[in-house]
Amino acid sequence: MSQARAPRADAVRNRKRILVAAGEQITAHGPDVGMDEIAAAAGVAVGTLYRHFPTKTDLVAAVVAEYVAHVADDAEAALARVTAGEHPLDELTAFLGRVVEQSATDRAVKAAAQTLGAQPGNRADEDRAGSAVAALIRAGQSDGDVHPDVTVNDIYLLFSTAPTDQPPTARARWLTLVTPGLTTQARQAES
Structure with a gap:
């Protein structure tokens, strides 16, 4: 039986940055803001955003x-x-x-x-x-x-x-x- 690994420190930081950026971007531009804009504001690649949040609704x-x-x-x-x-x-x-x-x-x-x-x-x-x-x-x-x-x-x-x-x-x-x-x-x- 294997135990689940704790998330890497950079993954935890990225998730937090994405959540902060999402809140700021939605506040500034409304809920129609694109995932690309949120990723850019978080300073992460779009793929990184989608690994954490597969859909905008998830985010x-x-x-x-x-x-x-x-x-x-x-x-x-x-x-x-x-x-x-x-x-x-x-x-x-x-x-x-x-x-x-x-x-x-x-x-x-x-x-x-x-x-x-x-x-x-x-x-x-x-x-x-x-x-x-x-x-x-x-x-x-x-x-x-x-x-x-x-x-x-x-x-x-x-x-x-x-x-x-x-x-x-x-x-x-x-x-x-x-x-x-x-x-x-x-x-x-x-x-």
Whole structure:
């Protein structure tokens, strides 16, 4: 029984350079940017790009998966701060704001995923993010600050409707307007 070899250091570096270049190129030129342009921006041969990502959809899915991993890490960090004594509603609101800002400044993820239909390949990161957000919501509900009917899907709905194409002041105003909808003080339970 042979064990799989670890990737060579240059292969790991090339993959990272390709992912960074793909994100930058899609942001700058839209999701229709060519694989040749992405390879050139990464400083690798087109063949090297295709060895790592056989199709553009594979490449876009990898870019999106990196973003999902980042969101999961952020949600877990917010939960750790709540566990250490921070206020759950504050952490939930700050998390929401950070994800919206990241989505606004990293349009590659949003544009590419919508245009090509790429889905993140790492379900584990999606599950990590969902679990951490659910725990943040439960902590806020236990404190009596987060409305009892708020769910993880509600937070995801907010992400999908955020004005990421608007200036920072509009995004901040959006967060100010939607936050009361999460709280018990802003509305009564629906019958």
